[in-house]
Amino acid sequence: MGSLTLANPVMPASGTFGYGEEFAGLFDLNRLGALVSKAVSTLPRHGNPPPRLVELKSALLNSIGLQNVGTQGFIEKKLPFLHDYSPPLIVNVVGDSVEEYREVVEALDPHERVSGFEINLSCPNVKKGLEYGTTCAGVERITSALRAGTRKPLWIKLSPNVSNPAELGKAAEGAGADAIVAINTLGGMVIDIEKRRPVLGARFGGVSGPAIKAVAMKVVWQLHEAVAVPIIGVGGITRTEDAIEFLMAGATAVQVGTANFVNPLTMIEVIEGMREWMGERGIKKIREIVGAAHG
Amino acid sequence: MAVHQRTRQSEAQLLQPKVRKVVDLARRLYLLELEGFPETFRPKPGQFLHLRPTKEDYPLLRRPISLQSYRDGVATLLIREVGIGTELLHRARPGDCLDALGPLGTAYSPVRSGESVLMVGGGVGVAPLVAAALEAEPGALVDFCYGVATAGEIQSLDFLSGRENEIRIHVSTDDGSSGHHGFCTEVAERLLEERRYAKIFTCGPWVMMRKAFRLGSERKVPVEASLEVQMGCGLGACLGCVYETPDGDFIRSCIDGPVVDGYGVSWENH
Structure with a gap:
């Protein structure tokens, strides 16, 4: 993964794994390829009004609104716990302006435990997040500003709610991104027909879960043809075969999101399942299958 | 509280x-x-x-x-x-x-010996209250208000009787087919006029719990309510199951609840 070496290619998707503590009683976090934090902004955020979740067919609609403890809260309350674990720690960063993103990155950069940053340019649940994530100029601007603020790995997480995700990936790569994470949730909504109102307190939310896997797969495929930096595939992975499919589309690593809510051991099962799948076929290195479907 | x-x-x-x-x-x-x-x-x-x-x-x-x-x-x-x-x-x-x-999730506080506790449950909301009544210490008194739509929905709670503590079940039905004809909160109100309770436990439809809370707060009795919110992970990670406190904070019903201090719930905003 660029300058980062991961013991395996499986990690949580930001926002589905808290700051790790919540799952630590159920399995050993050291077995993960990396840890990815919930989004961190400069100041704590309250999040969106409830209801925040709607279950869909094989999918989930959420509008959490990036509720988080803020940078200082993260350093004081969450980082000490993460010191007890060895996988690289990627902090997901969010902001309302280039300056806010940069403030978070610069505040966390000196902390040795922080291995790198995943820049959330694509959350559909905040008004301004998407502004940077939907144009090549926006992506370039923020990526170069953050590149100047850290030498640690910088991953750019893309939105699928655009017409040209591969172009945005190229823009991020050109501005110094070390990896591209694709995809974030798809924008969506549900209406309560009796109340004649949107169900979510914030009206709109993001769709995740098994139903979006095919969408994510296409974006990863297109990115693989457009960029040379590693791609981290995310969207609807619930089992080993899903992860392998992402690798064959061009991902070097994968993130597991909504499935963590359903089966908290999904990531462990995928790690073991991939090892077994590869073993049975005499595949020794992940890179033997990365992009294999492109022929 | x-x-x-x-x-x-x-x-x-x-x-x-x-x-x-x-x-x-x-x-x-x-x-x-x-x-x-x-x-x-x-x-x-x-x-x-x-x-x-x-x-x-x-x-x-x-x-x-x-x-x-x-x-x-x-x-x-x-x-x-x-x-x-x-x-x-x-x-x-x-x-x-x-x-x-x-x-x-969180639990109801223990029902101690010598305490009188009023439990107000509606429909399937009686379930955690039954658990709390079963664990009541010897010498406790529990008035258990059990509200359902109709007699056919009442489950036998005989296993609660014959214990060293006193558990009195007061059934009410919406259609009058068994017990009090009306809401279980009406029975609760009558009981509250007769006796001073150490606390009220409630679980059931929001409107019922809000009424139970008001009955308690008017008499300055602590109220513990079990909330039901659409839940994601159940572990406190997804922040999907929050409800609002009177201070405008969001509390997770899976980890900070489901049993919460009734005074920490914004009962009107729902």
Whole structure:
């Protein structure tokens, strides 16, 4: 993964794994390829009004609104716990302006435990997040500003709610991104027909879960043809075969999101399942299958 | 005000209990009995199991179900079929293995010897109250207001009687087919006029709990309520199941609840 070496290619998707503590009683976090934090902004955020979740067919609609403890809260309350674990720690960063993103990155950069940053340019649940994530100029601007603020790995997480995700990936790569994470949730909504109102307190939310896997797969495929930096595939992975499919589309690593809510051991099962799948076929290195479907 | 026993996430385990029995009580209302829990499974009254209705992708999420009792290695859950998840759980057969995460959430505070406690439960909301009544210490008095739509939905709570404490059950039905004709909160109000209670426990429809809370707050009696909110992970990670406090903060119903101090809930904003 660029300058980062991961013991395996499986990690949580930001926002589905808290700051790790919540799952630590159920399995050993050291077995993960990396840890990815919930989004961190400069100041704590309250999040969106409830209801925040709607279950869909094989999918989930959420509008959490990036509720988080803020940078200082993260350093004081969450980082000490993460010191007890060895996988690289990627902090997901969010902001309302280039300056806010940069403030978070610069505040966390000196902390040795922080291995790198995943820049959330694509959350559909905040008004301004998407502004940077939907144009090549926006992506370039923020990526170069953050590149100047850290030498640690910088991953750019893309939105699928655009017409040209591969172009945005190229823009991020050109501005110094070390990896591209694709995809974030798809924008969506549900209406309560009796109340004649949107169900979510914030009206709109993001769709995740098994139903979006095919969408994510296409974006990863297109990115693989457009960029040379590693791609981290995310969207609807619930089992080993899903992860392998992402690798064959061009991902070097994968993130597991909504499935963590359903089966908290999904990531462990995928790690073991991939090892077994590869073993049975005499595949020794992940890179033997990365992009294999492109022929 | 009320003291809640906060669960540490580490208490939660992934469990594979076996279905012992499914008992139909009324149309779309049933008891699910599970067994085969490990020694370390020690749920407290008010805590829940997060059950996965299927291994497939639909329905996707787990269903949080309060424990009505855990005795002699058997957990009893009172479930109303409200959708595909609870319908699939209804179809479980003896011997089936279920995927359960738990025990999760906060518990009702213990009912001590010499205390009088008023419990106000509606429909399947009586389940965690039954658990709390079962755990009441000898010498406690529990007035248990049990409200349902119609007589056919009443489950026998005979197992609560004949104990060293006094548990009095006051049934009310919406249609008058059994007990008091009307709401269980009307019975609760009458009881509150006769006796001073150490605390009120409530669980059921929001409107019923709001009324129970008002009855308590007017008399400065502590109220503990078990809330039901659409839940995601059940572990406190997804922040999906929040409700609002009077201070405008968001509290997670899975970890900070489901049993919460009634004075910490914004009852009007719902």
